[in-house]
Amino acid sequence: MTVDLAAKYDLRVPRYTSYPTAPHFDESVDGDVYRGWLADLDPATELSLYSHIPFCDEMCWFCGCYTKIVKRYEPVAEYLETLLQEIDLLAGALPGRLAARHLHWGGGSPTMLTGDDWLRLIDRLRAAFRFTDDAEVAVELDPRTATEDYVRALARAGVNRTSIGQQDFHPETQRAINRIQPFEMTEQVVGWMRAHGISALNMDLMYGLPYQTADRVREMVDLTVRLKPRRVALFGYAHVPWMKTHQKMIPEETLPDTAERWAQVDAASERLVAHGYVAVGLDHFALPEDELAVALGEGRLHRNFQGYTTDTAQVMLGLGASAIGQLPQGYAQNASPLKAHRESVADGRFPITRGLALSEEDRVRGAIIERLMCDLRVDVAAVATRHGRSADDFAEEFDKLEPLVADGLVAIDGATVAMTPAGRPFLRLAAAAFDAYLNRGAKRYSKAV
Numbered sequence: 001m002t003v004d005l006a007a008k009y010d011l012r013v014p015r016y017t018s019y020p021t022a023p024h025f026d027e028s029v030d031g032d033v034y035r036g037w038l039a040d041l042d043p044a045t046e047l048s049l050y051s052h053i054p055f056c057d058e059m060c061w062f063c064g065c066y067t068k069i070v071k072r073y074e075p076v077a078e079y080l081e082t083l084l085q086e087i088d089l090l091a092g093a094l095p096g097r098l099a100a101r102h103l104h105w106g107g108g109s110p111t112m113l114t115g116d117d118w119l120r121l122i123d124r125l126r127a128a129f130r131f132t133d134d135a136e137v138a139v140e141l142d143p144r145t146a147t148e149d150y151v152r153a154l155a156r157a158g159v160n161r162t163s164i165g166q167q168d169f170h171p172e173t174q175r176a177i178n179r180i181q182p183f184e185m186t187e188q189v190v191g192w193m194r195a196h197g198i199s200a201l202n203m204d205l206m207y208g209l210p211y212q213t214a215d216r217v218r219e220m221v222d223l224t225v226r227l228k229p230r231r232v233a234l235f236g237y238a239h240v241p242w243m244k245t246h247q248k249m250i251p252e253e254t255l256p257d258t259a260e261r262w263a264q265v266d267a268a269s270e271r272l273v274a275h276g277y278v279a280v281g282l283d284h285f286a287l288p289e290d291e292l293a294v295a296l297g298e299g300r301l302h303r304n305f306q307g308y309t310t311d312t313a314q315v316m317l318g319l320g321a322s323a324i325g326q327l328p329q330g331y332a333q334n335a336s337p338l339k340a341h342r343e344s345v346a347d348g349r350f351p352i353t354r355g356l357a358l359s360e361e362d363r364v365r366g367a368i369i370e371r372l373m374c375d376l377r378v379d380v381a382a383v384a385t386r387h388g389r390s391a392d393d394f395a396e397e398f399d400k401l402e403p404l405v406a407d408g409l410v411a412i413d414g415a416t417v418a419m420t421p422a423g424r425p426f427l428r429l430a431a432a433a434f435d436a437y438l439n440r441g442a443k444r445y446s447k448a449v
């Protein structure tokens with residue numbers, strides 16, 4: 001039945017890691033606006049940092065992230081110098097040495113940095129920010145390049161969480177995506193991490209990849225749980241070859257069709273739950289004792305550019321090319337081209353090229369969408385009241401949800417909107433009913449399942 005419904009609804013809608021979403025950012029936010037926003041922050045604010053390392057030594061054909069392939073270390077070393085200068089620039093513009101509770105390195109592959117360079121980077125950050133005692137220092141890690149010495153260096157630098165890119169274990173799929181990473185390789189790296197005290201492990205899995213089937217994704221889950229990650233992210237392969245031309249290396253005929261993708265996401269999700277994981281939001285799973293599952297149970301889950309998080313910080317600062325920051329005043333995104341990023345920082349100017357100053361309307365809609373994306377339900381009246389508004393202001397949005405209600409995907413009780421169990425995969429669509437920007441520009445999103 002879900003396949004018929006998927007055909008009925010246009011599921012090409014955003015994943016709402018922010019509201020408004022990044023395609024609606026524009027040039028009204030630049031380095032000067034950002035500098036003003038930073039200066040106005042309360043010095044008592046606790047913040048999070050996201051740092052982007054846009055390098056890999058080999059391209060995975062499925063990759064949808066912003067990265068560059070490098071065969072030498074020089075460009076990475078040069079980028080690190082820019083990052084260190086960018087940290088100094090930030091420290092100089094902030095109203096004091098603010099506390100940092102969550103640090104996340106994404107990519108690309110942050111593990112392209114050498115162990116010594118990790119120490120330099122984290123030392124510089126510690127000079128600029130006060131890391132809280134319980135600070136989470138998380139790194140996206142590519143096990144194919146990790147050695148035991150490297151894992152030891154990460155641990156020494158203070159890294160205490162890693163997200164391991166696995167995607168799938170099947171050799172046929174691995175060959176088709178240009179990422180050879182057998183189970184034993186990941187198992188060895190996981191062993192080193194535990195031995196050196198990095199015990200908070202996430203793993204990234206995907207469905208919808210070449211040659212995957214429902215049976216094979218069940219096997220993928222069974223292998224994954226043998227490594228006992230605390231969290232698993234299960235992403236549907238977004239095939240966007242018009243934006244990411246290397247994805248043309250994946251022949252379309254090897255990709256599962258929509259019905260098969262549904263079968264795969266159902267199979268993988270059911271299997272993870274059967275293994276004792278708790279489904280969190282759109283695409284995450286966590287062991288019941290993990291903070292993400294606990295936060296879900298207590299209504300404290302949040303969503304940001306990195307996905308689902310327990311992070312409650314009101315401020316996330318972005319560092320590095322393409323990184324997006326989130327401040328109480330709005331969103332600010334760094335330039336993506338490495339040259340533009342480097343030259344701006346060298347000139348002492350923040351490399352911000354796009355962003356969006358939040359309006360009151362954006363804030364209330366963003367809060368409704370975040371609660372729905374996290375809790376799969378939202379009391380629109382309660383959120384509206386907190387923002388000095390009323391649920392009646394959203395009558396049109398409730399009307400937009402009617403077809404989903406008629407199909408048993410959404411239940412409305414008073415002003416509370418809740419996804420039904422069958423409606424869970426349609427979560428993005430319910431959130432989209434509250435998106436005032438949708439259809440304001442021609443943007444093609446990938447399949448929702």
Ligand SMILES: C[S@@+](CC[C@H](N)C(=O)[O-])C[C@H]1O[C@@H](n2cnc3c(N)ncnc32)[C@H](O)[C@@H]1O
Nearest residue numbers: 063064065107108109141142165204235237238
């Ligand atoms: C930025 S990547 C970094 C992973 C890490 N550098 C590695 O390769 O091991 C983070 C995750 O995004 C997911 N991802 C990347 N491209 C994707 C796409 N086209 N569709 C869906 N998920 C994707 C993958 O699961 C990947 O592990």
